[in-house]
Amino acid sequence: MILRIAGKTESLARIREFVLTFARELGFSEDKLGEIEMAVDEAATNIIRHSYNEDSEIPEDRRVIEVEVKKLDNGIELQVSDFGKPFNPVGVPLPDLERHVESKKTHGLGVFSMKVFMDEMEHQYLPGVGNIITMRKFF
């Protein structure tokens, strides 16, 4: 199943709902549903804030986010795609949480939540098209 939606913050609630509905039907626990919800929300937020909002050259009709959900034998696969410049969240180092919190900064926590809440995460950039982030969560 694929959701294609405007790359705007207004779309975030719909994106979370779309993924949660599918994951709930697969039988994920409430605990893991919360983790999946946050990972997809933060992935979409990164696209909106750091790609679409910062790159005025992307035409309006390409400012969309595609979210694809797939059932796996042992869990769920989410693919979050954009049409922006290359950005590889997998390559972003994990923050030193202790120091991060002491410094009272919150930048970088979005990617951190994606990595820590999902079991697998991959990034692919299709030249001239955009980024695909694939995340998997197991039961």
Added chain:
Amino acid sequence: MADLNITVSMDGAVGIIAVKGSVDAHTVGEFDKKLKEALSKAKNIVIEMSGLDYIATAGLGALMASFNEVKKAGGNIVLAGMSDKVRKVFDTMGFSKVFKIVGSVAEAKSAF
């Protein structure tokens, strides 16, 4: 569909913010506005979170910014009634070490 409903009230000298719904990158502006409104009225704030369904890192950022302001003024922000789901986000991101988290507003008021 998730949206956000926030009320700000005073209980004596303590500002009480009750949050219902979701704080994400879309609704964080409203959350931030209400935090600042409460901060302008009181130096000690309780945020009642039992109705908070979801908080994204954008929301944690707004919370941290207000916390820094409150601390400068010699006050505090105490978080009350959060669900296990929201608690997990705070624990995972390390925010449980920064904020005092209690079960109820009554408990929070006695924490100042």
